[in-house]
Amino acid sequence: MPASGSSSGRAVWAILRKECRSEWRTRYGLNAALLFAVTSLASTSFAVGRMSDRPDVLAALLWVVLLFAALASLAHTFVRETEGHTMVLMRLVASPTAIAMGKLIFNLLFLVSIELVTLPLFLAFMGAPPPRWGALLAILALANVALAAAATLVAAVIAQTRGRGALFAGVSFPVLLPVLAAAVSGTRAQWSGAPVGAELRLLAAYAVALLAASLLLYDHLWEDA
């Protein structure tokens, strides 16, 4: 019989690898998300042109594009399990928290992959002034963690409903709003030369709060009532 502490970590790692391999085999989620992000970026650029002198608008647009891409794709990990009826298998091999953490880390990597493509394209297309990379990357990193934590939790909830994906955007939006607001504010600040400490602290605090809540809540999610 396996030991309890280490098996949690092993479960998370095994699940993470499974998610990555699954994504690689089907390539279903990442392609769609990238296409979505690039399309929204292109539409935005087409509609407003270059915005070199408006860091406030740029910040807002960047995060709207990223948010939309996230909303369109982060629910997949759980929705696919529900539709493939593989949750029973999951629940029999790993604890709810391990399942959640594995998928959360996957969603985090997913977000980073999208941003690796979208961010440079955004900066180029929109004629953005050069960013303060330290600040911008810090904001992105913390916002990603908060986004992943919130989105994974909400996805786990809506995957068990009739609405599934359709419900995800509406139900997760209020929970994602603090991240959006802080991220936009911080992104704008780093372009205006203002300090971003407050936004970073807020994002970090929110991420921690969400993770703490997750640890308590995931146990209640899959009792298959």
Next chain:
Amino acid sequence: MIGRALLLLWIAAWIVAAFVWAPLVPVLGETTRVLYFHIPAAWVTVLALGWSMIHSLLYLKRRNLEHDHQAAAAAEIGLMFCVVATVSGALWAKAMWGAYWNWDPRETSIFFLLLIYAAYLALRSAIDQPERRARLAAVYSAIAFVSVPFLIFVVPRIYFSLHPDPIINPRGKVDMDPRIRVVFFALLLGFTGLYFWVQSLRVRVARVEHRMEERRGSGNVG
């Protein structure tokens, strides 16, 4: 019975007083009257949200469906009052500042609460089994509970910096004239009583609905 009648009389009387007895605040003019309805409605919105969230957490702890009935009822009623608060706030904003919506911190907060209520009720409507619905709704309630304080703190930061000329909120100065204060708190009390009354009615309906479902389910199908 007597209690309900008294409550109605109370509210009616103070509404009349709001129009004939209480004076106007100079800055606000005739729009003073709105604050007697708008602020109590906003207060009930928050009260209902708190009630709903507490019962959601209690459900997770105790698994008694009664808590779910309370949480769901509170959410429905809270949504109604939230709409009242938002609309009355928008009307007041139009009269005072010329625009229905400004993304002023208070307006943003109430809008955010509207979103939470709507999301919660949408989630509920997408699940058929009572126990699963109660459980998932309660989990979402807990998530929202985490996000509320952050939005209260984030909003002032981002929007005060976007609007460098702060829109002076005159509400803070209103409670000066004693007559206004009296009417205001009386109606605040009245609205709170109204909320709990409607809440109890809605919960009773929910209990009956639940029992009907049970009877229909376990009964004579074959």
Next chain:
Amino acid sequence: MEARALTHRYGHRPVLDQLSFAFQGPGVVAVRGPNGSGKSTLIRVLAGLLRTSGGETTLHVDGRATPSRNRQRWIGYAGPDLSFYPEFTALENLTFAAEARGLARPAERSRERLEKVGLAARGGERVHALSSGMAQRLRLAFALLDDPPLLLLDEPGNHLDDEGRQALATLIREEGTRRLVMIATNDEREGALAGQRVELGTRGLGDPA
């Protein structure tokens, strides 16, 4: 395995009502009853997949009660609701399960189990290409993955041809000498393997009479 006053409802329909029993392994127990009487529900409750509305179950291993939180570690479950990842091979699915559970030698162990259920040749095939009979064998291999003290099988003979059912009967008999096996079944042959029984009544829909 001990159950006390188990009660469960599906929606508003009561399915299990104040059920109590205690069984000790090794041995085979059959859970029988007409369709809709709650056989699957009972098995899933015992597996920790379903939370009851009332009552409790306790699994004692080596004389000590295990916390219900960790139930999955001590049981092997195979039921119709168990599905595998179609994009992975049978072997990959089992290896994933073994890795997630923190078992030693995951790939080797998975291969051994596949052999045991007669799927050794099909291990490298993606699950979506497997027939329902092969998928059923895969479920059995999964249940046996870490030699659990309690095996819970819900309709294990589903989709199996005669040869498969023979092999299954042998398997159950063998495992029954090593651990406690509880099977939910209406099949007479499988029922005959059992030393003890739980008979579920006719609550809920579908009273065949």
